[in-house]
Amino acid sequence: MAKVFAIANQKGGVGKTTTCINLAASLVATKRRVLLIDLDPQGNATMGSGIDKHGLEHSIYDLLIGECDLSEAMQFSEHGGYQLLPANRDLTAAEVALLEMSMKESRLRSALAPIRENYDFILIDCPPSLNMLTINALVAADGVIIPMQCEYYALEGLSDLVNSIQRIGALLNPNLQIEGLLRTMYDPRISLTNDVSAQLKEHFGDKLYDAVIPRNVRLAEAPSFGMPALVYDKQSRGAIAYLALAGELVRRQRAAAKTATA
Numbered sequence: 667m668a669k670v671f672a673i674a675n676q677k678g679g680v681g682k683t684t685t686c687i688n689l690a691a692s693l694v695a696t697k698r699r700v701l702l703i704d705l706d707p708q709g710n711a712t713m714g715s716g717i718d719k720h721g722l723e724h725s726i727y728d729l730l731i732g733e734c735d736l737s738e739a740m741q742f743s744e745h746g747g748y749q750l751l752p753a754n755r756d757l758t759a760a761e762v763a764l765l766e767m768s769m770k771e772s773r774l775r776s777a778l779a780p781i782r783e784n785y786d787f788i789l790i791d792c793p794p795s796l797n798m799l800t801i802n803a804l805v806a807a808d809g810v811i812i813p814m815q816c817e818y819y820a821l822e823g824l825s826d827l828v829n830s831i832q833r834i835g836a837l838l839n840p841n842l843q844i845e846g847l848l849r850t851m852y853d854p855r856i857s858l859t860n861d862v863s864a865q866l867k868e869h870f871g872d873k874l875y876d877a878v879i880p881r882n883v884r885l886a887e888a889p890s891f892g893m894p895a896l897v898y899d900k901q902s903r904g905a906i907a908y909l910a911l912a913g914e915l916v917r918r919q920r921a922a923a924k925t926a927t928a
C-alpha cells in the first residue's frame with residue numbers, strides 16, 4: 667500500500683512544488699509507482715509536470731466535490747513518468763464548497779482509499795497556508811515532508827507548522843507524523859545557513875534528511891519546460907540532490923517496514 671506524504675509549509679517560496687515534481691520523478695527512476703496530487707489552486711505542479719492546467723476537463727476539484735471519479739481526473743506526466751491529479755484555479759472554490767459537505771476534512775482520504783494499493787508513494791503538493799485543502803492533505807497523509815530554507819524567518823515559522831500538524835493529528839489523523847525536514851535552496855557559504863542547519867539537527871535529529879537541495883539554476887528552469895530536472899538536465903546538482911533524497915526516503919521506508927515486522 668502506498669505511503670502518502672504531504673509536502674507542506676505555511677511559508678511560500680520554500681520549494682514545495684519543486685520538491686514534489688522532482689521527488690516524484692526521482693522515485694520513478696528507482697522503479698517506484700508514484701502519484702502526485704496538485705492541491706494548490708495555482709496549479710504549478712500541474713504545469714511543471716507538462717500538463718496544461720487551462721485545458722483540463724476534470725481536476726482534483728471535481729474529485730473532491732464528487733463530480734467525477736478518479737479515472738476521469740487522472741493524467742500522466744510523460745516526462746516525469748508518474749500519474750497526476752491536476753489542479754487549476756477552480757480549486758479556489760473548493761474552500762467554500764467543502765465547508766458545506768459532510769466529512770469535509772477527509773474527502774481526499776476517502777477518494778484515495780480505493781487506489782492506494784496501486785502505488786508505492788503518493789505525494790501531495792499543498793498550498794502555502796493552513797486551509798481546508800491543506801487539512802484534507804494532512805488527514806489523508808501518513809507523514810509530512812517539510813521543505814524549508816535555512817533562514818531565521820523559516821525557523822520561526824517552523825514551530826507554528828509543527829504545532830498545526832500536531833493539532834490536526836490529535837483531532838483528525840492519529841497516525842500523522844513528521845516524516846522529515848528537507849533543507850532547500852541551500853548555500854553552505856552563508857553562515858546563517860549553517861547556524862540554522864545546526865539548530866535543525868539539534869532539535870529534529872534523524873528527522874532531518876541528510877540530502878540537501880542546493881540553489882540550482884536548472885531546478886528553476888525545468889518547470890517552464892514542463893519537466894523535472896532529472897529529464898531537463900540529469901547531470902545538474904539539483905537533479906542529483908533529489909535522486910539522493912529519493913534514495914534516502916526509500917531506505918527509511920524499508921527500515922521502518924523491517925522494524926514494524928520484527
